[in-house]
Amino acid sequence: MEDGEAIALALEEAKSAALRGEVPVGAVLLGADGALLAQGGNRIVELKDPTAHAEMLVMRAGARALNNERLTGTTLYVSLEPCAMCAGAMAMARVGRLVFAACDPKGGAVLHGPRFFEQPTCHHRPVVEQVETHAAEAGEILRDFFRARRG
């Protein structure tokens, strides 16, 4: 699968999450060979699991698919800049590349806040790419969700 297709799929997963009443963030994990390992969205409310961010769910599913707790060479696509929990998990899992759409100045931990991958206590840094082409749409999915919830 190509980058454009994978990030578009992550955005579709974000929209599906919104329909389930979850904060709409979606993620896709591709193997080193570009094959789809896992896709999913937030399921925090559904699973009553505070750690059930889209990224965490696809990393865990990917590790199960590979039967390996290390996701070396994989690429993780996310509709939103990951938080500290998810960035920390990516380092632990040795994810090779992170591609995300919208920035999250309020809760992101990659380009904002702790900028975790730049910390000397971070022992594995994925290649990081923010894709402007899908940033506006990914942000709009989130704004629509919160606007509807307030309304």
Add this chain to the structure above:
Amino acid sequence: MEDGEAIALALEEAKSAALRGEVPVGAVLLGADGALLAQGGNRIVELKDPTAHAEMLVMRAGARALNNERLTGTTLYVSLEPCAMCAGAMAMARVGRLVFAACDPKGGAVLHGPRFFEQPTCHHRPVVEQVETHAAEAGEILRDFFRARRG
């Protein structure tokens, strides 16, 4: 359960983790009423799950026990200073208090590295206590494990 008993139990869980071949870190979660909600150690290798740190497992088990993705008022006891993933999860889960034994200058994210709870992008800060009484023993469990693995 009292603080001393809970942190001692976290250290017992760390020792059990070592016997399973896991990096020996243990954790205990008490409810707002002091009742034991969950206890456990790392199971990364066993579960082939890069996110299966002791803290993550007990937070997830505690949320299941309370049938609530928020762990408001709970106290999390850990044998080692939590990493960025676990600190991020604690903020997400609204853990009330964090009590840990040994510091982790190389990978910790509470008193070291990103000092996540001090970041403006951290939206919930547990009360943090480092207990010197159990720090040496918790560190020794880790050193013994890595010494044996190298030997």
